Amino acid sequence: DAGVIQSPRHEVTEMGQEVTLRCKPISGHNSLFxxxxxxxxxxxxxxxxxxxxxxxxxxxxxxxxxxxxxxASFSTLKIQPSEPRDSAVYFxxxxxxxxxxxxxxxxxxxxxxxx
Amino acid sequence: AQTVTQSQPxxxxxxxxxxxxxxxxxxxxxxxxxxxxxxxxxRQMILVIRQEAYKQQNATENRFSVxxxxxxxxxxxxxxxxxxxxAAMYFCAYSANAGGTSYGKxxxxxxxxxxxxx
Numbered sequence: 253d254a255g256v257i258q259s260p261r262h263e264v265t266e267m268g269q270e271v272t273l274r275c276k277p278i279s280g281h282n283s284l285f286x287x288x289x290x291x292x293x294x295x296x297x298x299x300x301x302x303x304x305x306x307x308x309x310x311x312x313x314x315x316x317x318x319x320x321x322x323x324a325s326f327s328t329l330k331i332q333p334s335e336p337r338d339s340a341v342y343f344x345x346x347x348x349x350x351x352x353x354x355x356x357x358x359x360x361x362x363x364x365x366x367x
Numbered sequence: 368a369q370t371v372t373q374s375q376p377x378x379x380x381x382x383x384x385x386x387x388x389x390x391x392x393x394x395x396x397x398x399x400x401x402x403x404x405x406x407x408x409x410r411q412m413i414l415v416i417r418q419e420a421y422k423q424q425n426a427t428e429n430r431f432s433v434x435x436x437x438x439x440x441x442x443x444x445x446x447x448x449x450x451x452x453x454a455a456m457y458f459c460a461y462s463a464n465a466g467g468t469s470y471g472k473x474x475x476x477x478x479x480x481x482x483x484x485x
Binding site for chain 2: 285294295297300308341343345354355356357358360361363
């Protein structure tokens with residue numbers, strides 16, 4: 253099992269540019285999560301999907317952020333337009349939802365720097 | 368809303384010694400999980416140990432064990448025989464179990480940086 257795969261690992265962009273982060277969850281997992289990690293705010297849940305359907309997007313900071321999960325094996329997090337305050341590490345995680353399981357497996361994260 | 372609090376921003380320990388990291392949480396749920404995740408400099412989030420709230424027995428994983436006090440809503444992590452590779456940021460986290468009103472979200476504490484001295 254290759255684990256949760258995120259790309260890119262690092263992204264440096266200029267303010268105003270569109271950024272797309274990608275995630276491939278573990279095969280068979282039916283929930284997918286996007287987290288953001290910053291020094292100031294720690295780890296924040298942005299959005300999570302269950303069976304490809306967004307369940308809770310209350311953590312999405314504003315309309316500049318959008319996330320999609322077109323199928324069980326792929327998700328994107330898009331920021332348009334990007335701003336310097338979006339600089340953070342973005343983690344994707346997946347989970348098999350089953351009573352008694354409840355363990356998230358994280359990807360290696362995508363470090364975003366917006367200049 | 369569920370909250371998780373780690374009151375120790377930093378801790379240090381000598382190699383081979385024992386260290387305990389503290390965590391408290393607040394919830395109105397009765398069925399939930401608690402976790403400790405480790406984040407080394409590589410930034411990969413690694414599950415260290417988990418505890419199911421309905422189990423009274425404290426979870427253990429090799430050198431890692433927890434002290435789960437449900438009434439006090441306390442969940443501390445004890446690392447025995449500390450090794451240099453244990454140096455990392457440690458996060459305490461909470462998740463309601465399936466059927467809970469807040470099922471799905473994993474809420475993290477602020478983290479504790481652990482330094483291991485040779």
